[in-house]
Amino acid sequence: MTWRTQANAVGRICWFNGILGLLRSPLVFVALFLTPLSFLFFLLVVAPRAELPYGVVGGVLFSCLFTGSGMMNDCAYLRLERQMQQVFITSPLRPISWVLGMALSELMFTIPALVLFLGVLTLVKPIGPSSFLALIGVILLTWLLASSLGFLLSTFFRTLREIWPIGMVVFTSLSVLPPVFYPLAAVPASIRWVAFLSPSTFASQLAVNAAGLATTPVPSLSVLSSAAGQLIGLVFLTLTFIAVAMWLARWREP
Amino acid sequence: MEALTARALSKNYRTRQGTVNALDRVDMTIGKGQLFGFLGRNGAGKTTFIKIASGLLLPTSGTIQLFGLDVLGHPREVRERIAIVPQEGKPFYHLTPREHIEEYLRVRGASAESAKSTADELLEAMGLVPYSHTPAMLLSGGLQQRTLVAMVLATGAEFLFLDEPTLGMDPFARRQVWEVVRRTVKRGSTVLLTTHYLDEAEQLTEELAVIEGGHVLYKGTAEALKSKVRREVRLHFAGGFTARELEPYGEVYPERGGLTVMTTRSRVEELTRVALERRIGVNVGPVTLEEAFLTLVGRSIEEDEPGGAWA
Numbered sequence: 241m242t243w244r245t246q247a248n249a250v251g252r253i254c255w256f257n258g259i260l261g262l263l264r265s266p267l268v269f270v271a272l273f274l275t276p277l278s279f280l281f282f283l284l285v286v287a288p289r290a291e292l293p294y295g296v297v298g299g300v301l302f303s304c305l306f307t308g309s310g311m312m313n314d315c316a317y318l319r320l321e322r323q324m325q326q327v328f329i330t331s332p333l334r335p336i337s338w339v340l341g342m343a344l345s346e347l348m349f350t351i352p353a354l355v356l357f358l359g360v361l362t363l364v365k366p367i368g369p370s371s372f373l374a375l376i377g378v379i380l381l382t383w384l385l386a387s388s389l390g391f392l393l394s395t396f397f398r399t400l401r402e403i404w405p406i407g408m409v410v411f412t413s414l415s416v417l418p419p420v421f422y423p424l425a426a427v428p429a430s431i432r433w434v435a436f437l438s439p440s441t442f443a444s445q446l447a448v449n450a451a452g453l454a455t456t457p458v459p460s461l462s463v464l465s466s467a468a469g470q471l472i473g474l475v476f477l478t479l480t481f482i483a484v485a486m487w488l489a490r491w492r493e494p
Numbered sequence: 495m496e497a498l499t500a501r502a503l504s505k506n507y508r509t510r511q512g513t514v515n516a517l518d519r520v521d522m523t524i525g526k527g528q529l530f531g532f533l534g535r536n537g538a539g540k541t542t543f544i545k546i547a548s549g550l551l552l553p554t555s556g557t558i559q560l561f562g563l564d565v566l567g568h569p570r571e572v573r574e575r576i577a578i579v580p581q582e583g584k585p586f587y588h589l590t591p592r593e594h595i596e597e598y599l600r601v602r603g604a605s606a607e608s609a610k611s612t613a614d615e616l617l618e619a620m621g622l623v624p625y626s627h628t629p630a631m632l633l634s635g636g637l638q639q640r641t642l643v644a645m646v647l648a649t650g651a652e653f654l655f656l657d658e659p660t661l662g663m664d665p666f667a668r669r670q671v672w673e674v675v676r677r678t679v680k681r682g683s684t685v686l687l688t689t690h691y692l693d694e695a696e697q698l699t700e701e702l703a704v705i706e707g708g709h710v711l712y713k714g715t716a717e718a719l720k721s722k723v724r725r726e727v728r729l730h731f732a733g734g735f736t737a738r739e740l741e742p743y744g745e746v747y748p749e750r751g752g753l754t755v756m757t758t759r760s761r762v763e764e765l766t767r768v769a770l771e772r773r774i775g776v777n778v779g780p781v782t783l784e785e786a787f788l789t790l791v792g793r794s795i796e797e798d799e800p801g802g803a804w805a
Contacts, residue, residue, distance in 0.1 A: 241602075241603050245603045248600070248603075249602075249603070252597055252600050252601050253601065255597075256586070256589055256593060256597045260588060260589065260593070261588055264588040264629065265588065321584065322583065322584045323580040323583035323584065324583065324584075324585075324586065326550055326578060326580045326583070327577075327578060327579075327580065327583060327598070327642075327645070327646065328598075328601065329550075329573070330548045330549065330550065330573055330576050330577060330655075331573060331574075331576075331577060331598075331601070331602050331649075332573060332574045332602055332603055333573075333602065334570070
C-alpha cells in the first residue's frame with residue numbers, strides 16, 4: 241500500500257469509528273462535555289472571577305487529555321473484546337495507520353467540547369488570531385501526547401477489568417492534580433518544578449501563555465518559565481511517548 | 495508450491511504451575527490453493543498456531559513461512575497477503591454489515607466502487623441482504639458472526655485464516671459460509687480453517703491435521719483418518735447389551751441412552767444376528783469423522799504418548 245492509500249485508510253478509520261460512532265451514540269459526547277463543565281461550574285462557584293479563564297483553558301486541555309483515555313478504552317476494547325484490532329492489523333494496513341486512525345477518531349468525540357470551550361474562552365478572554373493558532377498547536381500536541389499514552393497503556397491490559405482503575409489513576413493524575421484547572425501560581429514557588437513532572441503542566445502553561453493570561457515563574461528551574469522551554473519540553477515528551485508507544489506496541493504478543 | 499511451511503514450531507508459556515507447551519516442534523505444510531482443516535480439542539494448540547502464522551504471536555522456537563516469506567522477518571509483506579477471522583471476534587457494534595465489508599475493503603486499499611460491488615456479492619451470498627443496513631448491535635450472535643466472516647472473506651486474500659468461523663451459526667448459515675469459502679478457494683485463496691464441527695471439516699477440507707497437546711497426531715485426508723481407526727462400521731443399540739458384551743467387537747461408547755460399537759465389516763453379521771435373537775433394534779452405518787477423531791485423540795490421551803501410535 242502506498243502512503244496515499246495508508247492516509248486514506250486513516251481517514252476511513254476516523255470516519256467509521258469516530259464520526260459514525262459519534263453520530264450513532266450522541267450520549268457519548270454529552271458525557272464528554274459533562275466532566276470538564278462540572279469542573280468549570282465548580283470554579284465559577286468557588287474561585288475568584290479573575291481565575292475563570294484559567295478554568296476555561298483547563299477545560300480545553302482536559303478535553304484533549306481525555307482523548308487519551310478514550311484511546312486507551314477503545315483500543316483495549318477492540319483488541320480484547322471484539323478482536324477487531326487483530327482483523328485490521330493482519331492486513332496491508334500499517335500499524336501506525338491503525339493508531340493514527342484511532343487517535344483521529346477519538347479526536348472527533350472531543351471536537352464538540354473543544355469548540356464549546358474555545359467559544360467560552362473568546363467570551364471571557366478575547367484572543368487574537370496568532371494566539372488562537374498557538375492554542376490550536378498546543379491542543380494538537382496534547383492530543384498526540386495523550387493518544388500515544390492511551391494506546392501504549394491499552395497494549396498492556398490482559399482483561400477489560402483492568403482498564404477502569406488504571407485509566408482513572410493515569411488520566412486523573414494528568415488532568416486534575418497538576419495545574420490544568422488552576423493557575424501554577426497556586427503551587428508554592430519552592431516546589432513549582434514538581435508540577436512539571438506531569439506533561440500536562442507543559443501544555444497548560446503553553447496554553448495559558450497563548451491565551452494571554454498571566455504566567456507564573458518557576459524560580460528553581462528558570463528554563464521552565466519561558467514559553468520556548470515549555471514548548472521544547474512538550475514536543476520532547478510527545479515525541480518520546482509516540483516513540484515508546486510504537487516501540488512497545490504489542491502487535492505481536494510475546 | 496507450498497503456501498505455508500512450519501518447521502519445528504514451538505510455543506511455551508510459563509505459568510505458576512510450570513511451563514506449558516502450547517505447540518511442540520510442529521512441522522506443517524499447506525499447499526497453495528488448498529482448503530486445510532485443523533482439528534483438535536479446546537486448548538490443543540490450533541489458535542496458537544494461527545496466531546503465530548498470522549504474525550500475531552511470537553513463537554518460542556522454530557520457523558514459519560508464508561509463500562516463502564519468513565513470517566517473523568517480513569511481517570509487512572506477509573500481512574499484505576492475509577486476512578483472519580479471529581476466534582470469538584465480534585464486529586463493531588454501531589456499524590451495519592454493509593459498512594463492515596465496504597469499510598474493511600477500503601482500509602485494505604480497495605476503491606469505493608470495487609468495495610461496493612464486492613459487498614453486494616458477499617451480502618447476497620451470506621444471506622445478509624435483509625440486515626445489510628441494521629447496526630450489528632441489533633443483530634443476533636449468529637448474524638454478527640456472519641458479518642465478521644463476510645467482511646474477511648470479501649478480501650479474497652491469498653491466505654485466509656478462519657478460526658472457528660461458523661461458531662454459533664444455524665445449519666443454514668453454516669452451509670452458506672461453506673459455499674462462499676469453497677468459491678473463495680476456487681478463485682485462488684488458500685484457507686486454514688479450524689472447527690469443532692467435524693461434519694464441516696469433512697465437507698469442506700481437502701486435507702486436515704489433528705492436533706492434541708501441541709503435537710500433530712495426524713495429517714492427511716478425512717477418509718484416510720477414518721480408515722486409520724481400522725473400524726469401518728458403527729452399530730448403535732438402544733439397549734439390550736452391556737458394554738462388556740460389546741467390547742470384544744471394538745470400541746464401545748455410550749450414545750443417546752444406548753451403546754455404540756465401532757467394529758469391522760466381518761463382525762457386523764454376527765452382532766446383528768445376536769441383536770435379532772434378543773429382539774433388539776440396531777442402527778448400522780459407516781464410521782464418521784467425529785468417531786475417528788474421538789478415537790484418535792482418545793487413544794493419544796490414554797497412552798499419554800502423543801503421536802505414539804499415529805504419527
